[in-house]
Amino acid sequence: MQNSLLAKYSGAVPRYTSYPTAPHFHEDVDCDKYAQWLKAITGDERISLYVHIPYCDRLCWFCACHTKHTLKYEPITIYLEALKKEIAAVGALVSRDAAVTAVHFGGGSPTMVRPDDLVALMDALRSAFRFADDVEISVEMDPNDLDEPRYDALAAIGMTRASLGVQDFHPEVQKAINRIQTFEHTKSVVDAVRARGVHSVNCDILYGLPHQTQATVAETVKDILSLEPDRIALFGYAHVPWMKKHQTMIKEEVLPGLEERFAQMSLAASLLIDAGYEPVGIDHFALPEDRMAIAAREGRLRRNFQGYTDDAAEALIGLGASSIGQFPQGYVQNMPATGEYQRMAEAGGLAAVRGVEVSDDDRLRRRVIEEIMCRFTVSFAELTAEFGNAVDVIVAEARAFAQSNQDGICLIEGDRFVITKAGRPFARTIAAVFDGYLSSGKGRHSIAV
Template sequence: MQNSLLTKYSGAVPRYTSYPTAPHFHEAIDCGKYAQWLQAITAKERVSLYLHIPYCDRLCWFCACHTKHTLKYEPISIYLESLKKEITTVGALVSRDAAVTAVHFGGGSPTMLRPDDMINLMASLRAAFRFADDVEISVEMDPNDLDEPRYDALAAIGMTRASLGVQDFHPEVQKAINRIQTFEQTKSVVEAVRTRGVHSVNCDILYGLPYQTETTVAETVKDILSLAPDRIALFGYAHVPWMKKHQTMIKEEVLPGLEERFAQMNLAASMLVEAGYEPVGIDHFALPTDSMGIAAREGHLRRNFQGYTDDAAEALIGLGASSIGQLPQGYVQNMPATGEYQRMADAGSLPVVRGIEVSDDDRLRRRVIEEIMCRFSFSFADLKAEFGHAVDAIIMEAKAFAQSNQDGICLIEADRFLITEAGRPFARTIAAVFDSYLSTGKGRHSIAV
């Protein structure tokens, strides 16, 4: 039965880190519109900042991020000057009464930055925005970049959360994805950041990588558990060579098949739960004491372009090339090409090139999809209290899907649409039922499991 469900419901669908999803952004949303949205941020609204550092000193072949390889620091120095100019431009449009409650440095490899550049970049942010006293500052880290001066600089900027990509510790797998990173390196990073006061450590594990087996996945999970991270993300490798050409370096014939991927996922998940981690959404696990675990239990878990989050900010401002922002009015994306991004930022312009303004129907469907992705259910009564009679169409769609589905992956219980335990691995596919844009055929997506 499980294999038949796997075949039926593991088709290519969006990851739903936004709704509408990025393939539906368009050029009608420009810097003028974005400026209006930034100026509309009120003193009551919390603000989250995402900074993109689009450089790596090695190119991991599995990666689907917007990044480029460089062994020289000069391009990074030039990029940082443009990034600081964008920070100044954006900060001048946002009310100083609005508090920044979260900052996330992503990439690429933010830890490539030299210590003085990390400190200067944070100084630029603090000059442009008002930070809350309890601001959370998270950084994506590559153990190969780190040394004592960089650890000290990260402590100086107030880093509170560290995120480490691990993928798999097996040498054959690491070679196949061009990501050499030993367990000892990873352990040293965890110990170093905790020594400097970081209260939350996240580790990313991937399944579905070349040459991976249930045995290698289990060994990696066991090693990660010995480090006792506060959060663990368990992602399925997304093979999208049509979008990321360097993924053609990974031979498809050595990738695990669908059933093997599913077995790897289930094995890793069971090991994490047995070790005391609580499932969070479709692919995260957290210790009961971690803020994400608490948010999941209390019903406050959110989903945005950074994936699952306990960040409750109303406005997520993206800074840097290719960054995506989410504001109450809609989404915006910066110019992905670093050279053109730098030209726009240096000229004092907002480097936005596309986006989408959300309609009332978009807001309703976004809430439904987020509820499915975060809580595997949604309440008809709660939706009606927020959106009124517009919910009637959603209720009809939900009931029609549940009644027509003979596989037991969802049901209607009282006034609630509920995904069953059997259906939880296919939450992305079920969420797609409520996506009114998907039928347009824009965009190609990775498989759902």
């Protein structure tokens, strides 16, 4: 039965970190439109900032992020100057009464930034925006970049959450993905950030990697558990060589098949749950006292371009090349090419080149998809209270899909559309049922499991 479900519901669908998804962004959303959205942020709103550093000193072949390899620091220096100009320009358009409640440094490898430059970058952010006293500051970290001065700089900027990519500790797997990172080195990073007062550590594990087996996944999970991270993300490797050319370095014949991928995922999830972690959404796990676990239990879990979050900010502002922002009015993306981004930032500060303004139908479907991805259930009554009679079309679609589905992955319970336990691994596929754009054929996506 499980194999037949895999074959039927593991097709290529979006990850739904936004709706509409990025392939449907267009050039009608430009710097002028972006400026209007920034000016519309009111003084009582909360803001999240995402700061993108699109450089790495080694290129991991599994990575699907927007980044480029460099062994020289000069490109980073030039990029940071442009980034600070964008920060100043954006900050000038946003009400100083609006409070920044979360900052996320992503990449690439933010920890490539030299200590003095990292502190200066945070100073630029604090000069441009008003930070809440309890602001959460998270940083994606490459253990191979880190040294004592960088640890001290991370403490100086007020980092509250460290996010470490682990993937798999098995040497053969690491060699195949060009990511050499020992357990001992990783443990030293966790120890160092905790010694400096960081209260939360997140670790990423991947399944479906080349040469990966259930045994290597189990061993990696065991090692990770010994570090006692507060959160663990369990992602399936997305093999998209048509989009990320460096993934052609990974030989497809050594990738696990669909059934093996699913077995790796299921094994890892069961080990994490047995260790006391609570499942959050489709691919996160957190200790019961962690903020994300609490948000999931209380129905406050959200999903954005950083994945699952407990952040309730009304606006997510993306800063840096390729960054995506999310606003009540829609989504906006900066110029992806670093050279052109720098030219735009130096010339006028803003660097938006595309996005999408959401319609009422988009807002409704976005809510339905987020409910499926975060809570595995959709309340028709709650939707009606928010969206009125427009919900009727969603109710009809949900009832039709549940009634036609003979595989037990979803059902109607009273006024709720419910994804069953058997259907939860296929939540992305179920969410796609309510995607009004997917049939247009724009974009290629990774498999759903």
